């Protein structure tokens with residue numbers, strides 16, 4: 001195991017120090033993670049010839065993350081994706097959330113977990129560098145009930161996997177849906193759009209949305225639609241197809257339901273292959289859903305790392321999660337967390353090249 005390096009990233013607007021932690025392995029894979037929002041800032045991966053590139057979109061400076069509106073690389077909480085009208089009812093109690101996406105609450109509200117300074121601790125598990133991040137979200141933060149104690153552990157394994165273990169407890173009934181919001185471009189950040197990446201999603205169903213990108217409640221088959229990625233297809237091959245769901249979202253921005261047998265087992269939800277570099281990303285998860293987002297809202301207004309301007313569809317996300325707006329859909333897998341229960345989810349990003 002190589003030692004983890006730690007260096008000052010910068011001081012936050014509130015005057016607190018944020019650090020950058022470097023997790024690296026013997027294959028040259030390197031992840032720089034900051035305890036500001038838990039963001040994966042850089043991710044260096046070899047291509048099929050061993051050449052390294054940084055495959056995540058992001059910023060060179062902490063200030064970039066403090067003003068970011070695209071959620072580059074960060075931990076999303078308390079609730080990934082949208083909650084309609086910023087409102088839900090739990091055991092007869094109506095909770096009103098901060099609304100930051102029209103009438104909806106998106107990715108935890110105005111100041112989500114991606115904008116909080118987490119407490120970092122270097123730990124190691126099974127000989128692999130690991131970074132533990134903890135955050136105590138106070139009762140009523142952004143409208144969510146309960147003091148929530150959240151823990152996220154990033155581990156880089158010798159098999160070129162970046163593993164993310166999420167856990168949490170609460171002291172009041174609440175809802176929770178944690179994810180990571182990395183935007184990948186396996187050719188390298190800033191190296192053009194992601195339309196030529198090949199994608200497989202091992203899911204026969206998805207949750208269709210309305211014009212506000214809120215699930216209608218239907219669980220729909222992908223069969224015969226451009227959302228069918230059961231066989232590898234490039235992102236660009238059908239993205240402009242005459243399909244109502246693609247039109248509503250301006251591309252891919254939907255929650256797929258990975259096929260699974262057990263409730264809790266890690267399953268291979270998706271695979272992405274970038275033909276030029278040969279880099280491959282496989283996503284394994286314990287979660288019931290994955291948001292495949294093709295970066296439709298990137299519009300060239302963000303200047304990111306090394307001066308790169310991120311145009312539309314310059315990155316894609318695979319956000320493992322519970323379904324959006326679950327608290328308002330009793331038929332969806334429950335996102336409720338009660339006192340005494342232990343929230344636990346795991347996602348593994350496995351990287352290779354061929």
Ligand code: BGC
Pocket residue numbers: 069070071081213253254291293297319
């Ligand atoms: C959502 C998009 C949203 C993006 C954040 C994704 O998780 O599905 O609709 O625009 O995050 O910018």
